[in-house]
Amino acid sequence: MVFTPKQSQGASAPSSFIETTGISLKPSYYHDILDRRPELGFFEIHAENYLSLGGPARYYLQKIREHYAFTIHGVGLSIGADVPLDPSHLQRIARLVDEVQPEVFSEHLAWSTHDNVFLNDLLPVAYNQATLNRVCEHIDQLQSTLKRQVLIENPSTYFEFHRSDRSEIDFIAEMAHRTGCGLLLDINNVEVSCFNHRSNPFDYINRFPSRAVGQIHLAGHSLDENTTIPLKIDSHDTPVSHEVWDLYQHALTTMGDRPTLIERDGHLPTLSVLLAEARQADHIRTNIRQESRHE
Amino acid sequence: MNKAFRDALFHQDMAFYEEIKGHSDEEKAIRFNVYRNNVYVSLIDALADIFPVSQTLVGDEFFRAMAREYLQENLPKTPIIGEYGATFADFIRAFEPSKSVPFLGDLADLEHKLLTLTHAQEYPTLEHEQISAAFNNTSDPTRLLLGLSPNTSVMSSCYAIGSLYLAHKQPRRQNVAQIQPYNSEYLLLSKRSIYGEVYIISEAEAVFIQRLMQNKTLEQAIPDDAMFDTGSSLAKLIQWKLITHVSEADA
Numbered sequence: 001m002v003f004t005p006k007q008s009q010g011a012s013a014p015s016s017f018i019e020t021t022g023i024s025l026k027p028s029y030y031h032d033i034l035d036r037r038p039e040l041g042f043f044e045i046h047a048e049n050y051l052s053l054g055g056p057a058r059y060y061l062q063k064i065r066e067h068y069a070f071t072i073h074g075v076g077l078s079i080g081a082d083v084p085l086d087p088s089h090l091q092r093i094a095r096l097v098d099e100v101q102p103e104v105f106s107e108h109l110a111w112s113t114h115d116n117v118f119l120n121d122l123l124p125v126a127y128n129q130a131t132l133n134r135v136c137e138h139i140d141q142l143q144s145t146l147k148r149q150v151l152i153e154n155p156s157t158y159f160e161f162h163r164s165d166r167s168e169i170d171f172i173a174e175m176a177h178r179t180g181c182g183l184l185l186d187i188n189n190v191e192v193s194c195f196n197h198r199s200n201p202f203d204y205i206n207r208f209p210s211r212a213v214g215q216i217h218l219a220g221h222s223l224d225e226n227t228t229i230p231l232k233i234d235s236h237d238t239p240v241s242h243e244v245w246d247l248y249q250h251a252l253t254t255m256g257d258r259p260t261l262i263e264r265d266g267h268l269p270t271l272s273v274l275l276a277e278a279r280q281a282d283h284i285r286t287n288i289r290q291e292s293r294h295e
Numbered sequence: 296m297n298k299a300f301r302d303a304l305f306h307q308d309m310a311f312y313e314e315i316k317g318h319s320d321e322e323k324a325i326r327f328n329v330y331r332n333n334v335y336v337s338l339i340d341a342l343a344d345i346f347p348v349s350q351t352l353v354g355d356e357f358f359r360a361m362a363r364e365y366l367q368e369n370l371p372k373t374p375i376i377g378e379y380g381a382t383f384a385d386f387i388r389a390f391e392p393s394k395s396v397p398f399l400g401d402l403a404d405l406e407h408k409l410l411t412l413t414h415a416q417e418y419p420t421l422e423h424e425q426i427s428a429a430f431n432n433t434s435d436p437t438r439l440l441l442g443l444s445p446n447t448s449v450m451s452s453c454y455a456i457g458s459l460y461l462a463h464k465q466p467r468r469q470n471v472a473q474i475q476p477y478n479s480e481y482l483l484l485s486k487r488s489i490y491g492e493v494y495i496i497s498e499a500e501a502v503f504i505q506r507l508m509q510n511k512t513l514e515q516a517i518p519d520d521a522m523f524d525t526g527s528s529l530a531k532l533i534q535w536k537l538i539t540h541v542s543e544a545d546a
Contacts, residue, residue, distance in 0.1 A: 048374050052414035059489045076374020082297045089374060114297045117370035120341065121333040123300060126314075159326035160316045163296070196326075224329070229322045231329060 017042045017069045017103040021260045021278040021285070025070075030060040032271045033068075040278065042069035042103060044261050048076045050100075051092045061100070071104040071215065071261070072097060076118065079138045079152065080111035080125040094145050103259070104215055106151040106184045107142065109135065109172065126161035127171040132178075139179040151214045152176070153184035156192040156221075156234035168193075173209040182214035185258070187247050188240070192221050192232040201247055210255035218244055218281060219263040237266030240277055248281070252288045260285065304331050305367055338366045341376045342383065345410055348463040349387075349403045353396055361390060377414060380407055398454030398476050405456050405493065408448070408484055412491030418444045420536045429541035437514035441507050441532070442540040446486040449501045449508075457482045457495040485537055494535060499523040504532075512544045 020041030025033075033043075043064060050057050050072075074093060077085060097105050110122035125131045143150055154172060176183055185208060194201035220238030224231045240248075240262065252258065262277045296314070303311035309320060317323040342362040343350050350358040365386045371379045384407060387393050388400035430436050455478045462469040481501040483494045496504070499520040506516035517525055532538055 048376065051375055052377065053416035054486075054489065055413045055415070056489050057414075078374075086373075111297060112374065114301045116372060117301075118372065118374045118376075119301065119304070119334050120337045120371060120374075120376060121330060123297075123330060126296065158329040159323065161314055162316060163314065224325075226325055228319075229317075229325050231326065233329060 015069055015103060016040070017071070017259050019257075019285070019289075021262060021281040022069075022071065023262045023274045023278050024264050025061075025064065026264070026268055027056065027060070028268055029271045029274075030056070030064070033064055034060075036271075037067060038271070038275055040068065040275065041259070042071055042261075044071045044073050044263070045100075047072050047074045047093050047096055047105075050096060065100060070100050070102045071106065072100060072102040074105065074107040075122070076112060077107050077138075077142065078111045078113040079107050079142070080109060080123075080131065080135055081113055081138075082111075082134060083114065085138055085141055086113065090142070090145055097146050097148075104151055104182075104184075105146055105148065106153055106215065108153045108155060109175070110155050122155060124155060124157045124159070124161070126163035127168055128163055128165045132171060132174060135175055136178045139175070139181050143179065143181065149180060149182055149214075151182040151184040153186050153217065154189050154193075154208075156186070156189040158196055158231055158233075160197060169204065169207045169209075176209055176212040181212075183209065183212040184215045184217060185210075185213045185251065186217040186219070186263075187251060188217065188219040188221055188236075188244050188263075189234060191241070191243050191247060192234045195232040201243075202250055205247060205251045206254065210251075213255060213258055216248070216251065216258045216260045217263045218248055218260060218277075220244075235266060236263055239269075239273075240280075245280075245284075249284055252284060256292060257285050257288050303327065304334055335363060335366070338371070338379070339363060341371075341379055342366070345377070345380045346383065346403050346406045348406055348460050349399060351463055352402065352459070353393070353399060357392075361387065361393060364390070377410070383407065398452070398456055398459070401452040401454055402456045402459060405450065405452075405460055405482070405484075408450065409491035409493060412446055412484060412486050413489070415446055415486060415491075417486060417489065418446065418539060420444055421533075421538045421540065423533050426533055426538055426541060433543055437512065438544045439513045440510060440542050440544050441513065441516075441538050442542070443504070443508055443532070443537045444485060444539050446491075447504070447508065447537050448484045449496075449505055450482045450484060451479065451501065452482070453477075453479045455480050457493055460493060461495075483535070485535055487536055492535070494531070496531075497522070500528050500531070503528055 022040060022042035022044055025043035025045050050061050052058055108122050112119050112123060190201045190204050194204055218240045219236045220240055222233045222235040224233055260281050262274055264274055299311050312320055312323040315323045317326060339359050339362045365383055369382055384400045384404035387403050393399050433439060455474055455476050457480045458474045462471040462474055481496050481498050483496045485492055499518045502518040503516050
């Protein structure tokens with residue numbers, strides 16, 4: 001089943017989501033946001049943190065949603081698992097999406113559940129036909145339950161499988177083609193994975209199916225400096241690195257402007273610091289849009 | 296293959312390394328260990344977030360070692376990590392190294408119950424004026440039934456876990472060092488606004504509240520205890536926003 005992107009309802013002005021960068025919504029920012037109401041494209045939440053029936057998460061989500069556009073990022077559907085999606089979890093996600101009416105719902109090309117246990121990490125899949133069939137089935141099920149197109153994010157990975165018989169890009173392109181899903185291009189994940197597999201991140205961006213990209217994530221990473229095989233870790237606990245800014249500039253130059261999120265999960269700075277990173281992305285985006293108008 | 300991956304996360308066997316590209320077993324181990332580390336650290340961090348007072352009480356190092364043991368046999372059942380740790384208190388009570396802190400299990404139980412309350416649906420409760428009106432409009436207040444919010448519960452412990460909890464949450468109001476942990480306590484748990492709350496109550500008040508929850512009339516609920524003050528107990532129920540409805544028992 002193929003879905004077309006959800007149109008923004010009613011208003012003729014472009015949604016702030018399209019042109020202005022957003023940031024991750026974290027509980028430590030709730031009061032500051034409601035007091036200051038900073039100008040911002042949107043907030044992104046992790047679906048699994050907002051499924052309770054009451055409490056502060058639900059309360060502040062409703063308050064902040066009155067003033068801002070939202071995107072929802074799932075971290076627990078386990079699209080890549082070799083078991084069916086958890087139907088009750090899927091229903092809870094569907095209710096949240098229905099209530100919040102986000103600009104975008106996104107999930108990961110990864111798995112996290114097995115045998116009824118949740119491992120709380122985004123674990124890698126082998127890129128072969130069996131995985132592709134399974135992932136596409138799960139995306140079809142997700143899109144038909146949510147009644148909208150979803151975006152699937154390229155993963156950060158720390159090893160490659162012998163069982164993989166095609167590249168990550170070929171896998172992702174085929175997945176998007178078969179399901180009609182959009183793609184979330186996480187540029188920090190590109191930097192992390194390409195560093196860890198000693199490949200060129202600019203080539204990765206050049207070959208990525210750019211027409212399907214509906215959102216970009218920018219985040220920070222850390223470095224495991226062991227002497228055997230230094231690895232970059234997708235930690236989301238530092239500012240966006242200069243390598244990632246360079247790749248972002250390159251990505252927008254080749255594919256044009258895209259909705260963008262500054263993603264931060266750990267060592268949270270003040271709201272102002274995160275907003276400044278969002279403005280840095282906006283600066284790059286404005287230039288890209290102006291250049292494309294002159295061409 | 297997910298099963299083999301999962302098994303490899305929790306056991307140090309190298310069979311799974313055959314799946315991984317790499318020049319040496321050492322390289323494969325370093326690569327695979329990123330996932331192992333992510334799973335352990337994220338789940339231990341989740342438990343530390345859910346049980347902050349227990350963690351403070353025993354120290355970070357002890358808490359993390361205990362959490363590591365726990366998670367190996369008790370992985371989360373759902374992707375909603377805020378609901379993790381429902382069996383942690385029972386694990387602590389049976390965990391040999393924590394026996395020197397005998398109140399730790401009950402304290403963890405209290406912390407999990409309060410977090411569950413925080414996540415629970417809120418119910419509207421009556422304001423002071425509405426309750427006064429109900430009392431004024433009846434000829435016999437002793438026959439009134441007071442409905443309490445479904446978020447209300449009573450808990451007891453052989454240890455002063457309510458005092459310990461509150462002292463850690465509000466260190467300026469009470470000095471933790473002055474608390475006698477081996478005094479038993481009765482606690483009322485409920486939800487005020489959007490957060491779970493705990494109040495220390497007397498044994499007689501615990502009996503009174505439990506009887507109200509069993510749908511007893513005010514007269515039937517009042518305990519046979521000379522120290523029990525019905526007026527001040529009712530005032531607490533009103534102040535703590537527990538009462539959802541007031542009705543008269545059938546004759």
